[in-house]
Each structure stands twice: as C-alpha cells, then as structure tokens.
Amino acid sequence: MRVLGRCFAITGLAYMPPWSVNAGFVAGDGTTLVIDTGATALSATSIYGYATAVKPENRIAVFNTEKHFDHIGGNGFFRDRGAEIHGHPLIARTEEEFGQERSEFNAAILSRSRRELREENAFCDGTTLKNPDRPAKDGDRFDLGGCAVEVISTPGHTPTNLSAWVREDRVLFCGDCLVNRYVANLDCGGTKDWVEWLSSVERIERLEPRAIVPGHGPVALEDEVPRLIETVREEIQRALSVGATRTSV
Numbered sequence: 001m002r003v004l005g006r007c008f009a010i011t012g013l014a015y016m017p018p019w020s021v022n023a024g025f026v027a028g029d030g031t032t033l034v035i036d037t038g039a040t041a042l043s044a045t046s047i048y049g050y051a052t053a054v055k056p057e058n059r060i061a062v063f064n065t066e067k068h069f070d071h072i073g074g075n076g077f078f079r080d081r082g083a084e085i086h087g088h089p090l091i092a093r094t095e096e097e098f099g100q101e102r103s104e105f106n107a108a109i110l111s112r113s114r115r116e117l118r119e120e121n122a123f124c125d126g127t128t129l130k131n132p133d134r135p136a137k138d139g140d141r142f143d144l145g146g147c148a149v150e151v152i153s154t155p156g157h158t159p160t161n162l163s164a165w166v167r168e169d170r171v172l173f174c175g176d177c178l179v180n181r182y183v184a185n186l187d188c189g190g191t192k193d194w195v196e197w198l199s200s201v202e203r204i205e206r207l208e209p210r211a212i213v214p215g216h217g218p219v220a221l222e223d224e225v226p227r228l229i230e231t232v233r234e235e236i237q238r239a240l241s242v243g244a245t246r247t248s249v
C-alpha cells in the first residue's frame, strides 16, 4: 500500500504463525530504499516486485531495522541484485543461527509427514544469510534524490533496532520498536532494555508521525498513531512494574 507521499508498506509477509511481518520502501527520484526484506527470498521477491514497479529505473538500497531473521531473511536476494545492505553493526548472524531458525520452522509444521519431508525447504527456498555490509547509526541520512530518510536509534526490543524517518511525509518505519495488535515482544531483553525501549517510544512520540509502519500488524495512520504508541508504552511499563513479560511462557 502507499502510506503517504513516497512511502509504501508491504504488510502481512509470511512468518511463524500467528506472526506476519512488514517491510516497506521509500521511492526517491534516483534511489529506492527498501526497509527490511522479510523472512525469506520469496518475501524478498514480492518486496522487490513492488519496489521496482513504482520506480523501475531506480537503484535499490536496503536498510534493516534489526537483527531478527523476519527482518533480514531476504537480504541475500537483494545482495544478489547488487543492493548495498545497511544496518546496525551488531547485526552479525551466523549460519548456525540461521540453521536453527529453519529447524524451528520445520518443528512448527503441524503435519508429521510434512515435517519429515522438511517442507521448511519450500518456505525458505533460495534464502541465504546476508548480514548488512554497510554500518548504519543514529543521525545517518540516505539521500534518495528529492527526499531523504533519516536513521533514528530506537533500541529496546534488541540493541540493534533502528528506525527510518521520512520527515517530508512524516512517516516512520520503526520495525519492532512498535508492533500493532500483537503484544510487543519484550522477551529478548530485560529491565535495562525495557527502560531504553521506553525512551525509544518517547523519541518516536516527539517526532509526531502522521503514519507508522510497525514491524508487525497493520499500518497506523493519523488518529491510530497515538493509540499504537500508548499500547506499546503500557506493555513496557507493565513489564517494568512486574519485572516480567506476559509472553515468556
């Protein structure tokens, strides 16, 4: 979907049920910046298709919002097409971790015979691990021609979380710093991370976005933005007051 101006979201890409995952892109006059690449090469194929349909002549660059495989799984697809991959320097996943992720997918298949046939191979067909090759940090700017994307540090969910802010359209792509309808995933860190996460949420609030493309769930537009921010803030505050998450079991 077109969110606003030059900003597009691709929602509902396949992941471990009940999760789907989002990606997006910002189409400048010379460069299209793809924000997250889905979990697999198949998702990346769809993202690439949408992005190149909007601006076929543009160069493509990729920006990752974090280290989890649902956001970087399609990196290899884009790298094979010459795209630079930008992301937090601590995104350094190993082949062993990638193999574990694939095994988890297979274990989640309900049918025993399909598990035995390792149907995760169909889901992951052509997917190769590729970490970012260009470090990104708070304050970086991508000049896309006619518009710019600013990198905002938004840690908490993981230490690698970065957001992409398109000031001229007031659209924020924030990865899993904010998730919509789903319960925010606080299980990757502890109290120190959650305190950081609250600061990240407040930073986002101060930007006064018109639209937010979250890591998971529907895009939040206009009046839905404050509600999305408030819901995630309450979840973090709850974990801080209890000293535990609701989703650890």
Ligand SMILES: [Zn+2]
Pocket: 021, 068, 070, 071, 176, 215, 216
């Ligand atoms: Zn995610």
